Amino acid sequence: MGLLVANKVSVWRGTGPGRREVVRGVSLEVQAGELFGLLGPNGAGKTSLVSVLSGLEAPESGSVYLEGRPLAAAAAGRVGLAPQDLAFYGTLTGRENLRFFGRLHGREGAELEARVGDLLNSVGLVEAADRASAGYSGGMQRRLNLALALVSDPAIVFLDEPTVGVDPQSRNLLFSQVRRWNEAGLTIVYISHYMEEVRELCPRLAIIDHGQIVACDRVEALLAREHGTLGVRLEGGLPAGLEERLGLVPLPGPADGWQRWRCQDPAGVAPEFLRAAESAGCRVSALETQPPDLQQVFLGLTGHALRDE
Amino acid sequence: MNKTVSRSGLLSALWRKEWQLLVRDPRALGLLILLPLVFILVLGVLLGEGFGRKADDRVRMSVVDLDSGLDFEGKSWGHWVREDLRQTQDIVLEMLPDLETAEKLVASHQRAAVLVIGGDFTRKIQNCSFLSDGINPFIRDGVAMARVDTRMIKDPRQIATAGIMEQVAQVSLLRVVLPYMIGKAFERLSDPDFIDILARNVNLPVPPTLKIVLRKEVVTLSELLAMASVGNAELERELRRKAGIGVQKSITTQFSRYNLLGKTWATLTRSQGAGVAQESVYVDEAGHGLFNRGAARYQLLVPSYTVLFSFLLVMLVGSVVVAERREGTWQRLRLAPLTPGLLLAGKGLPVLAISVAQGGLLLLAGKVVFGMRFGPDDMALAQQVAQLVPVVFCVSLAATGLALLAATMARTELQVALFGVLPALVLSLLGGCVLPTELFPESSRWIASCTPQGWALLAYRELLDPDPSSLPSLATVGRGCLALCGFAAVFFLGAWWNLRRAWHGRPG
Numbered sequence: 001m002g003l004l005v006a007n008k009v010s011v012w013r014g015t016g017p018g019r020r021e022v023v024r025g026v027s028l029e030v031q032a033g034e035l036f037g038l039l040g041p042n043g044a045g046k047t048s049l050v051s052v053l054s055g056l057e058a059p060e061s062g063s064v065y066l067e068g069r070p071l072a073a074a075a076a077g078r079v080g081l082a083p084q085d086l087a088f089y090g091t092l093t094g095r096e097n098l099r100f101f102g103r104l105h106g107r108e109g110a111e112l113e114a115r116v117g118d119l120l121n122s123v124g125l126v127e128a129a130d131r132a133s134a135g136y137s138g139g140m141q142r143r144l145n146l147a148l149a150l151v152s153d154p155a156i157v158f159l160d161e162p163t164v165g166v167d168p169q170s171r172n173l174l175f176s177q178v179r180r181w182n183e184a185g186l187t188i189v190y191i192s193h194y195m196e197e198v199r200e201l202c203p204r205l206a207i208i209d210h211g212q213i214v215a216c217d218r219v220e221a222l223l224a225r226e227h228g229t230l231g232v233r234l235e236g237g238l239p240a241g242l243e244e245r246l247g248l249v250p251l252p253g254p255a256d257g258w259q260r261w262r263c264q265d266p267a268g269v270a271p272e273f274l275r276a277a278e279s280a281g282c283r284v285s286a287l288e289t290q291p292p293d294l295q296q297v298f299l300g301l302t303g304h305a306l307r308d309e
Numbered sequence: 310m311n312k313t314v315s316r317s318g319l320l321s322a323l324w325r326k327e328w329q330l331l332v333r334d335p336r337a338l339g340l341l342i343l344l345p346l347v348f349i350l351v352l353g354v355l356l357g358e359g360f361g362r363k364a365d366d367r368v369r370m371s372v373v374d375l376d377s378g379l380d381f382e383g384k385s386w387g388h389w390v391r392e393d394l395r396q397t398q399d400i401v402l403e404m405l406p407d408l409e410t411a412e413k414l415v416a417s418h419q420r421a422a423v424l425v426i427g428g429d430f431t432r433k434i435q436n437c438s439f440l441s442d443g444i445n446p447f448i449r450d451g452v453a454m455a456r457v458d459t460r461m462i463k464d465p466r467q468i469a470t471a472g473i474m475e476q477v478a479q480v481s482l483l484r485v486v487l488p489y490m491i492g493k494a495f496e497r498l499s500d501p502d503f504i505d506i507l508a509r510n511v512n513l514p515v516p517p518t519l520k521i522v523l524r525k526e527v528v529t530l531s532e533l534l535a536m537a538s539v540g541n542a543e544l545e546r547e548l549r550r551k552a553g554i555g556v557q558k559s560i561t562t563q564f565s566r567y568n569l570l571g572k573t574w575a576t577l578t579r580s581q582g583a584g585v586a587q588e589s590v591y592v593d594e595a596g597h598g599l600f601n602r603g604a605a606r607y608q609l610l611v612p613s614y615t616v617l618f619s620f621l622l623v624m625l626v627g628s629v630v631v632a633e634r635r636e637g638t639w640q641r642l643r644l645a646p647l648t649p650g651l652l653l654a655g656k657g658l659p660v661l662a663i664s665v666a667q668g669g670l671l672l673l674a675g676k677v678v679f680g681m682r683f684g685p686d687d688m689a690l691a692q693q694v695a696q697l698v699p700v701v702f703c704v705s706l707a708a709t710g711l712a713l714l715a716a717t718m719a720r721t722e723l724q725v726a727l728f729g730v731l732p733a734l735v736l737s738l739l740g741g742c743v744l745p746t747e748l749f750p751e752s753s754r755w756i757a758s759c760t761p762q763g764w765a766l767l768a769y770r771e772l773l774d775p776d777p778s779s780l781p782s783l784a785t786v787g788r789g790c791l792a793l794c795g796f797a798a799v800f801f802l803g804a805w806w807n808l809r810r811a812w813h814g815r816p817g
Contacts, residue, residue, distance in 0.1 A: 088636070089636070092333070104319060104323075
């Protein structure tokens with residue numbers, strides 16, 4: 001059994017005629033030590049699902065288990081949350097924020113100071129630790145938000161859109177820190193609508209759309225469901241039967257001199273394609289291959305692009 | 310592995326954090342003290358000395374009595390003028406200590422007029438007489454005041470009121486002077502001098518049988534009395550005295566509804582005054598100096614605004630809680646091992662401490678800056694303070710409760726204003742913080758007892774009575790404190806209920 005298990009979780013929002021189901025019978029399982037991604041466009045229900053999975057909100061139906069026990073019965077502090085909106089006291093310094101939430105989770109004295117020091121160090125805020133956090137840059141505030149999620153030494157931590165408003169440098173720092181925490185054994189659920197981030201960080205992920213999990217698998221397995229593209233600039237005609245033999249499906253495209261095909265493994269097919277074209281007297285002046293990506297996976301699963309909404 | 314956290318540890322963490330947040334905004338803390346002080350100062354300087362008292366429909370007759378003489382019944386005639394005014398219906402008699410005060414009050418338009426009874430008043434009254442050598446005090450309008458050493462000091466800006474007061478004074482003077490003069494004149498009827506005059510002027514016809522003896526057609530009463538006493542001078546004086554008494558008796562019988570020998574209006578007219586008017590001694594309640602230090606109105610203004618601003622703490626607490634929700638720290642708190650009760654205690658206690666400090670500092674400023682008293686003059690300061698402390702605490706408790714209730718209801722700053730500030734202001738208005746309940750219509754005063762502010766002011770005003778000799782009723786103060794605790798309990802319960810609902814779904 002996974003560290004975190006959700007069974008047919010539903011969440012409703014609003015009242016009266018406007019009442020709607022924003023999370024629709026979601027079931028998923030996160031294993032201990034996993035860096036799990038939750039990918040979905042804005043408004044897909046990610047944050048509502050995280051509210052239930054982190055214990056902030058009880059589901060209207062369904063159940064959530066943490067470490068084999070109902071989440072409501074789990075000890076406080078076993079779940080860490082770095083909410084999408086920054087959540088700390090701006091008039092307090094970074095160190096004071098960490099100390100306060102550390103105390104709330106039972107840490108005191110030298111142990112508390114050591115934990116606060118470790119977290120400040122890990123998110124690169126040692127120098128700014130004693131400045132009012134409202135004066136931090138966007139990236140620093142995001143990092144403090146992240147550190148606060150870990151101060152209780154949780155079993156699992158939810159990072160909800162942790163890179164919103166963060167510059168590339170801070171983003172890379174944040175990624176490497178997330179990886180280090182995961183390598184140290186922390187279970188992390190990384191929630192984002194950025195496909196690249198989830199693909200870069202998470203070996204396994206769930207794709208959510210309109211409140212439903214439309215796919216949940218390892219990244220490779222998800223990508224294997226989709227086709228990449230092979231594109232060439234050709235002079236002359238292709239040998240007959242090549243498309244069928246190599247499993248190429250022609251794609252309509254712009255009149256830019258390129259011909260494109262969908263195929264399962266464009267990089268693997270390309271040498272065979274070149275050989276066949278050469279032997280048939282065709283000249284290939286340019287060739288490009290594009291492996292399948294999560295955008296295509298999402299498109300294939302939902303019928304619309306990830307950033308449509 | 311996560312640790313079990315003790316309640317005391319959680320509370321300590323919350324208090325420390327709340328305190329850190331509050332002290333990081335010293336301007337807000339300073340305003341909590343400064344703003345009420347400015348209000349009190351401005352109102353204290355602007356409002357008149359009668360602030361907080363219902364306007365009296367009766368005429369206030371201010372009198373300075375400098376009369377040091379002694380006469381009728383061993384008292385001065387000034388005393389009898391005051392007594393007459395005191396017994397006059399719809400008059401409030403106010404005694405001023407000296408001429409300087411009277412002149413100051415009129416010059417500053419605080420009194421329309423003052424009746425001054427001079428030091429020679431009794432001697433002058435003694436000299437008033439219907440006889441030609443006596444003082445005739447009467448003129449067309451009543452008593453010529455200057456002739457009996459009295460005068461009115463009048464404010465030229467309040468001619469109408471001063472005129473009414475002068476008429477009141479005239480009537481009283483007439484009621485004092487006239488009976489005295491009539492009584493004195495009636496006593497003179499048995500005087501030998503008067504009988505002489507009478508005897509000389511009464512001519513009686515001589516009966517025919519005596520005409521031969523007397524050889525006169527008419528004879529005077531004087532001659533008859535001389536004949537009756539047959540040359541005995543002693544007997545003649547006795548007969549004259551009896552004649553005088555006879556005249557007195559005749560007149561008394563004829564005018565039996567009056568006692569013409571009585572020297573006061575009551576005995577002359579055989580009637581008693583209503584005796585309903587009040588006499589008060591003037592006390593300078595206006596204060597002195599730039600801030601009118603010591604003015605009686607501060608005894609009302611300071612507690613009123615201390616109470617009002619205690620309840621306006623709702624702004625501070627509400628904005629802190631709304632900010633907590635807005636900044637997302639609310640979510641983090643919900644993930645911590647906190648219960649609604651603990652969170653309330655964690656937020657409430659620092660607020661309570663601030664409220665108590667605010668109340669204490671305002672009262673202290675009231676004493677230091679505005680010269681207010683904490684209780685009766687003959688009570689030790691320590692005892693006065695000891696009686697005030699429970700009231701300050703109970704007011705703060707109720708104010709903290711209301712602040713938390715509003716804060717747990719509000720989701721935005723606008724809602725803080727609607728759920729917190731507006732009700733706090735309305736309750737303060739109904740409770741008598743802005744306008745003392747004495748100025749409410751009689752039928753509406755009960756509303757104050759439906760508000761915590763009303764009970765707070767009841768307790769404060771019992772202890773801070775402007776009368777320096779008034780001993781406070783501790784039972785009244787206790788009732789006020791109990792009611793405040795009751796309000797606090799209801800508010801805290803409401804806040805806990807709201808918070809419990811918001812807490813729904815958090816891990817245990």
